[in-house]
Each structure stands twice: as structure tokens, then as C-alpha cells.
Amino acid sequence: MSQSTAHTAAAPQTSLPRTAIIGVGSMGGAILAGLRDPAVRIERPIAVTTHSAASAAAFEGAGDLVVFAAEATADANQRAVQGAGLVILGVKPWAIIDVAREIADALEPGAIVVSVAAGVPTRKIEEVLPESVSVVRAMPNTPSLIGRGVTGIAGGVSASADAIATVRRLFETVGSVLVVTEEQINAVGAVSGSGPAYLYLFAEEMTAAAIRLGFDREQASLLAQGTIAGAAELMARSDEDPTQLRRNVTSPKGTTEQALNVLQAAGWAELFDRALAANVRRSEELAAE
Ligand SMILES: NC(=O)C1=CN([C@@H]2O[C@H](COP(=O)(O)OP(=O)(O)OC[C@H]3O[C@@H](n4cnc5c(N)ncnc54)[C@H](OP(=O)(O)O)[C@@H]3O)[C@@H](O)[C@H]2O)C=CC1
Numbered sequence: 001m002s003q004s005t006a007h008t009a010a011a012p013q014t015s016l017p018r019t020a021i022i023g024v025g026s027m028g029g030a031i032l033a034g035l036r037d038p039a040v041r042i043e044r045p046i047a048v049t050t051h052s053a054a055s056a057a058a059f060e061g062a063g064d065l066v067v068f069a070a071e072a073t074a075d076a077n078q079r080a081v082q083g084a085g086l087v088i089l090g091v092k093p094w095a096i097i098d099v100a101r102e103i104a105d106a107l108e109p110g111a112i113v114v115s116v117a118a119g120v121p122t123r124k125i126e127e128v129l130p131e132s133v134s135v136v137r138a139m140p141n142t143p144s145l146i147g148r149g150v151t152g153i154a155g156g157v158s159a160s161a162d163a164i165a166t167v168r169r170l171f172e173t174v175g176s177v178l179v180v181t182e183e184q185i186n187a188v189g190a191v192s193g194s195g196p197a198y199l200y201l202f203a204e205e206m207t208a209a210a211i212r213l214g215f216d217r218e219q220a221s222l223l224a225q226g227t228i229a230g231a232a233e234l235m236a237r238s239d240e241d242p243t244q245l246r247r248n249v250t251s252p253k254g255t256t257e258q259a260l261n262v263l264q265a266a267g268w269a270e271l272f273d274r275a276l277a278a279n280v281r282r283s284e285e286l287a288a289e
């Protein structure tokens with residue numbers, strides 16, 4: 001993923017503490033890219049770890065980072081969390097508990113540990129960490145990369161109000177934040193965590209349909225993807241809601257109306273209900289694994 005950092009979120013007033021990110025793939029990397037924006041007030045360097053030396057090499061020469069690869073440095077994750085007030089766990093859900101166990105003794109007393117893993121409850125993470133540590137679950141999304149993320153956060157029983165406020169500030173540096181209960185966080189994942197993928201699927205299908213109408217790939221990409229990006233930006237900037245914005249395009253007895261009739265006949269409400277329910281179900285399975 002590109003490390004572009006076109007940052008649009010408001011910078012927080014208070015500096016964020018020394019931060020470590022364990023796992024900087026798609027999601028951890030997107031948070032990192034947002035945090036690296038020079039406008040973000042955070043204690044630097046940020047410590048990051050990867051599994052492979054090859055992934056770590058992508059950050060070679062970055063003066064604002066300290067980078068360790070777990071396959072090259074056995075205590076990479078322990079070293080990264082030393083001195084960190086904030087630790088973000090960005091590994092896959094099935095690796096979270098092992099990684100939490102691995103860093104437990106190296107964490108600073110009172111550190112805040114944020115898991116972005118789908119499904120895994122705070123209770124399971126708290127069980128393997130020292131009592132002084134606050135555990136917070138976050139469900140961000142990849143537009144954090146450009147400061148346009150949407151993140152839901154929920155504190156575990158260990159999390160103080162101050163810890164939740166700090167995590168809120170962390171994610172506000174890369175977009176918008178909604179504080180929810182932990183019961184709601186799987187639903188946040190189903191809507192906004194996975195949401196970018198739904199839109200990209202829409203873009204893929206619309207591009208493919210444009211090609212089938214006779215445009216070449218370049219022309220189809222311009223027409224379909226340019227339209228989606230423009231329409232999304234218009235929605236972000238407009239005072240009108242999506243229903244009104246749709247009406248603005250749909251002339252009575254016009255062409256859009258015909259296409260929308262076909263799309264609506266496919267039963268989008270039921271389709272979205274089923275898709276989001278399947279998403280939540282998978283989070284529940286991950287919690288039980
Ligand atoms: N992708 C998304 O849009 C979202 C993902 N999430 C959550 O984020 C988490 C990560 O997902 P995603 O970013 O997609 O996954 P990726 O596979 O892209 O990233 C995982 C990262 O973890 C690193 N890693 C693996 N094992 C270790 C280890 N033992 N020590 C240190 N680093 C390690 C990997 O290194 P290497 O590259 O060397 O393998 C990689 O940098 C998941 O729990 C997911 O549920 C949440 C919201 C949205």
C-alpha cells in the first residue's frame with residue numbers, strides 16, 4: 001500500500017505519547033501513514049514491527065521511525081513497546097493473543113494497548129496482560145491512510161476514561177471517531193471497518209460493466225472510478241443527504257430512473273442486511289476461536 005499522507009483530519013491539541021505499532025500491514029500501515037503526517041503531534045520516533053525483514057525494509061531510512069522485524073530480531077515486539085505509552089496491535093485476529101502474551105512483561109506500567117483485530121474481545125486480551133494496562137478495542141478503516149478514516153472505539157473493563165480519551169485522540173489524527181460499547185463494535189466493523197471493500201467492489205463492477213458497454217479499460221476507469229470518487233466527495237462536502245443527492249441526479253421519466261428501478265428490484269435492503277449479518281457472524285466466530 002502506498003504511504004501517501006494527504007492529511008485532512010484536525011490535529012489534536014495535546015501531543016500523543018510515544019507509540020508502538022505491532023504489525024504495520026494494510027491497517028497498521030494506514031494508521032502509521034496518517035500518524036506520520038508532520039502536522040500530527042506525537043512523540044517521535046514511532047516504533048513499528050513487522051513479521052518479515054522484507055516488509056520492514058520498506059521503511060528503511062525513515063528517520064521518524066524505529067523498525068524491527070520479528071523474524072530477524074527475536075525480541076522485536078518487546079523492544080518496540082519499551083517506553084511506549086500507547087501500543088497498537090495490528091496483527092491478524094488469530095495472532096493477537098500470542099503477541100499480547102509476548103509483550104506483556106515489556107509493557108510500561110499504565111500503558112494503553114489498542115487492538116484493531118476483528119472479533120477478539122478485550123476480555124481475552126486483558127487476561128494475558130498486567131492489571132495496570134488499559135485495553136481498548138478499535139475498529140478503524142483504511143482511509144485512515146489519507147486522514148479520512150472512520151474508527152469505532154470501545155474500552156474494556158480495564159480501560160480508564162483517560163485511556164479512552166487518549167485512544168480517541170489517536171484516531172482523530174487519522175479521521176473521525178465514534179465511541180461505542182463493546183457489544184456494538186462488531187457492527188461497526190460490518191459497516192465502516194469493511195465498508196471500503198464494499199465500495200471498491202461496486203467500483204470494480206461498474207468499471208467492468210462500462211467495458212462491456214464498449215469502453216477500453218482506461219476510459220472505463222475514468223468514467224466509473226472518477227464518478228464514484230467525485231460523488232463521494234460531493235456527499236462529504238454537501239449539506240444534502242444521500243437521498244436528496246440521488247434525487248438531484250434522477251429526472252422524473254429520465255434515464256437514471258430506469259437504471260435505479262433495475263438496481264432496486266435486486267433487493268438491496270435485504271442484500272445489505274444479509275451481507276452485514278454475515279460480517280458480524282464472522283466476528284463472533286473469531287471471538288470464539
Ligand atoms: N485491513 C483492514 O481494512 C482492517 C483490518 N483490521 C484488523 O487489522 C488487523 C491486521 O489486518 P491487516 O492489516 O489487513 O493484515 P496484514 O496482513 O496486512 O498486516 C499484518 C501485519 O502484521 C505483521 N505481523 C505478523 N506477525 C507479526 C508478529 N509476530 N510480530 C510483528 N508483526 C507481525 C505483518 O508483517 P509481514 O508483512 O512481515 O507479514 C503485517 O505487517 C487484523 O486483526 C484485522 O482484523 C481492522 C479494520 C480494518
Ligand SMILES: O=C(O)[C@@H]1CCC=N1
Nearest residue numbers: 117118189193194195
Ligand atoms: O476483513 C477483515 O477481517 C478486516 C476487519 C475489517 C476489515 N478488514
